[in-house]
Amino acid sequence: MTPVFSGVTHMFSPNDLEAYWMPFTANRAFKSSPRMLVAAKDMHYTSADGRQILDGTSGLWCCNAGHGRAKITEAIQRQAAEMDYAPPFQVGHPAAFELANRLTDIMAGDLNHVFFTNSGSEAVDTALKIALAYHKACGNGGRVKFIGRDKGYHGVGFGGISVGGLGGNKKQFGNQLPGVDHMPFFYDKATSAFSKGQPVHGADIADDLEAIITLHDASTVAAVIVEPVVGSAGVFVPPKGYLERLRAICDKHGVLLIFDEVITGFGRLGTAFGVDKFKVVPDLVTTAKGLNSGTVPMGAVFARDGIYRAIVDGAPEGAIELFHGYTYSAHPLACAAALAAQAVYKEEDLFARAGALETYWQGAAHALKEAQHVVDIRNIGLVAGIELAPRAGKPAARAFDVFLKAFEKGLLIRTTGDTIALSPPLIISKTEIDQIFSTLLDILKETA
Ligand code: PMP
Numbered sequence: 515m516t517p518v519f520s521g522v523t524h525m526f527s528p529n530d531l532e533a534y535w536m537p538f539t540a541n542r543a544f545k546s547s548p549r550m551l552v553a554a555k556d557m558h559y560t561s562a563d564g565r566q567i568l569d570g571t572s573g574l575w576c577c578n579a580g581h582g583r584a585k586i587t588e589a590i591q592r593q594a595a596e597m598d599y600a601p602p603f604q605v606g607h608p609a610a611f612e613l614a615n616r617l618t619d620i621m622a623g624d625l626n627h628v629f630f631t632n633s634g635s636e637a638v639d640t641a642l643k644i645a646l647a648y649h650k651a652c653g654n655g656g657r658v659k660f661i662g663r664d665k666g667y668h669g670v671g672f673g674g675i676s677v678g679g680l681g682g683n684k685k686q687f688g689n690q691l692p693g694v695d696h697m698p699f700f701y702d703k704a705t706s707a708f709s710k711g712q713p714v715h716g717a718d719i720a721d722d723l724e725a726i727i728t729l730h731d732a733s734t735v736a737a738v739i740v741e742p743v744v745g746s747a748g749v750f751v752p753p754k755g756y757l758e759r760l761r762a763i764c765d766k767h768g769v770l771l772i773f774d775e776v777i778t779g780f781g782r783l784g785t786a787f788g789v790d791k792f793k794v795v796p797d798l799v800t801t802a803k804g805l806n807s808g809t810v811p812m813g814a815v816f817a818r819d820g821i822y823r824a825i826v827d828g829a830p831e832g833a834i835e836l837f838h839g840y841t842y843s844a845h846p847l848a849c850a851a852a853l854a855a856q857a858v859y860k861e862e863d864l865f866a867r868a869g870a871l872e873t874y875w876q877g878a879a880h881a882l883k884e885a886q887h888v889v890d891i892r893n894i895g896l897v898a899g900i901e902l903a904p905r906a907g908k909p910a911a912r913a914f915d916v917f918l919k920a921f922e923k924g925l926l927i928r929t930t931g932d933t934i935a936l937s938p939p940l941i942i943s944k945t946e947i948d949q950i951f952s953t954l955l956d957i958l959k960e961t962a
Contacts, residue, residue: 637802711876742794811848867940889902
């Protein structure tokens with residue numbers, strides 16, 4: 515098979531598509547009919563056949579500042595020329611410290627310490643390990659269990675798939691972490707379908723956490739991990755009061771609360787973090803994606819002061835306090851990109867901009883309510899999930915058809931199951947918001 519792709523700006527001919535094993539992709543189907551992106555600027559990608567594709571999903575929930583931002587790309591180029599790499603163990607470089615300071619400036623509460631990783635998955639595994647190390651440092655080494663939630667997505671490491679609640683991500687991989695339990699999901703379509711923002715019903719489902727902790731005996735439980743807004747399972751917004759109850763139950767039992775903000779961090783909800791949107795401060799926060807607007811792989815874990823102090827101050831003088839880290843932790847290019855992205859967010863006030871667009875976005879999303887096949891719409895900040903009725907006997911097929919048609923019509927969306935998940939760059943205009951939803955409406959009208 516030797517397909518040739520010709521674009522307006524690029525000519526290239528990958529002579530074989532087999533060598534690249536694509537992640538989370540139906541490889542055989544893709545390779546018989548590939549879709550290629552070759553360039554990106556601001557709100558648009560350019561496809562290999564020269565079409566402009568409106569980015570309705572910030573790449574993959576990450577390019578919050580839009581694409582090809584000069585300030586970020588120039589910072590990466592400068593850093594690459596100046597110092598390409600520095601080892602992160604027992605040696606430092608200034609950008610890493612500066613970035614940690616900038617990040618803790620915008621993070622609420624006393625989440626004052628930052629551990630760098632290269633992805634959201636690594637951030638999750640790092641947070642789980644920090645939780646264990648914390649309890650051990652406090653003399654509570656028996657606290658080794660984790661509680662996740664049904665439908666949770668926490669990346670693809672063994673820690674992440676264990677605490678995650680999506681069967682599809684586990685079933686091929688045999689053993690997972692022992693000592694993991696899951697809370698039930700909070701969303702009840704009967705009471706909450708078509709809610710705008712946070713649903714009114716469902717906070718009481720948080721109380722199941724108390725029963726699960728008690729069942730395991732609180733003295734064995736290390737941490738609870740949740741996404742403040744569920745992303746990968748199809749955009750579900752926590753009911754009013756739900757996260758507050760989780761916080762109170764964790765406090766009561768000495769269990770750490772971890773927010774996985776890989777998607778919700780850096781302006782997605784119209785605030786810096788979900789922590790700010792929901793006014794609930796967890797003990798550890800995982801982030802990635804928007805950290806440097808998706809330009810260089812990077813993740814980060816924020817830890818509260820007491821956690822850092824217990825592990826670091828509690829170790830003997832001169833000892834390495836946490837036996838954990840990555841060759842590319844705080845990679846200079848990722849740090850330079852993140853410092854520049856954070857500067858762009860601040861100068862353009864993009865988090866507040868997303869917040870100011872929330873009502874318009876919500877109105878545009880919910881206008882799809884009457885469209886064919888739409889069974890639920892959920893939204894918060896600049897995120898929306900449009901759930902479609904599954905095609906008989908073929909779950910996810912209808913939404914994937916919409917994805918394919920949208921790509922043909924010049925719109926990039928993401929689908930998960932039968933939900934269309936939308937999360938555009940925070941620089942989106944009202945005209946472009948209208949374009950996203952009118953394109954989807956046209957497609958749904960055409961879809962049998
Ligand atoms: N946690 C959450 C909540 C995520 O949405 C994701 C990725 N979509 C991850 C973790 C994993 O991040 P990565 O793909 O960078 O490993």
